[in-house]
Amino acid sequence: MAELLRVQGYGATGVKQVAAAAQAPIGSIYHHFPGGKREIAAAVLRTTGAAYIQLVPLLLDPYDDLVAGVGAFFEAAADDMENTGWANMCPVGTVTGEVADSEPGIRAVAAEVIGSWVDDASAYLVGRGVADPDARAVVFAMLGSLEGAFILSRGLRSSEPLRAAGRAMAAYVATVPQGAPARS
């Protein structure tokens, strides 16, 4: 269902389609996910969320200069979008935007995923020498900027919004006090 959520969203996706995509009988889907579409979507958001947060150290560790790392993070996302023909980089963001007011259970799962991203990424930034609560504010600003730029870039079929977001976030992070990294 991950690919269906990514491409067409929650409302347009049915369990029949999920079964067809998984090449599984629909009864088997309901056996594993008695809650049907809602339960499958929740599982997808949790799995996707756990995978995505690993990108933070992966993309930022190579940069001793955090500001350069932040800029490169957005540039990498912009390159990825161009190279994939404007793929939806974050179904967690788009599904949250779609169902936050109509599917309270899925909204709660999205909140859990986003909350864990913020906790993990803030801890990472603290390890890079950004003090709390600045670290948490930086994470919220970067995550929001990234999610919004994904939507604009997909809508416009242009990486300009993502690249502008990266330059803005780098300029902002450069204004945030940063001590010596805690990591060895």
Add this chain to the structure above:
Amino acid sequence: MAELLRVQGYGATGVKQVAAAAQAPIGSIYHHFPGGKREIAAAVLRTTGAAYIQLVPLLLDPYDDLVAGVGAFFEAAADDMENTGWANMCPVGTVTGEVADSEPGIRAVAAEVIGSWVDDASAYLVGRGVADPDARAVVFAMLGSLEGAFILSRGLRSSEPLRAAGRAMAAYVATVPQGAPARS
């Protein structure tokens, strides 16, 4: 349909619901919008888009200091979200995120709306003394940051993402060269 798109997105909304919400016979809906759901959604995005762009001068004109205005813009949005119980502030953003890969006609309309926002807001910033291409980059960064923070704030039921986005954008805009305002 604007309210349905705002609350439950494009995929979950049907013409029957639109007719019921408008207290109109479904035949009358199809008479005015022979293209059905797609055509209605396109009209909603265009109308919403034209209304929203008027908020830029309305919210920024009172501030001689553009940096203070940018911060206040996001604070006003955060207050609005809290006061409305986390209403979806921008169906253009959420519908774009939902259908950019599955509804090419609606994506094209969204691109037209977003493009006109960027043109109009960039011209406004040029009038405030921000030179192009900086003005366009600032608009992309602010719009992306706003759209993403809307989603995070709705998902988390918290204004923290929007307020963090506002502080980040103010810090970024403070780094952008700004000449004397062109307006009288």
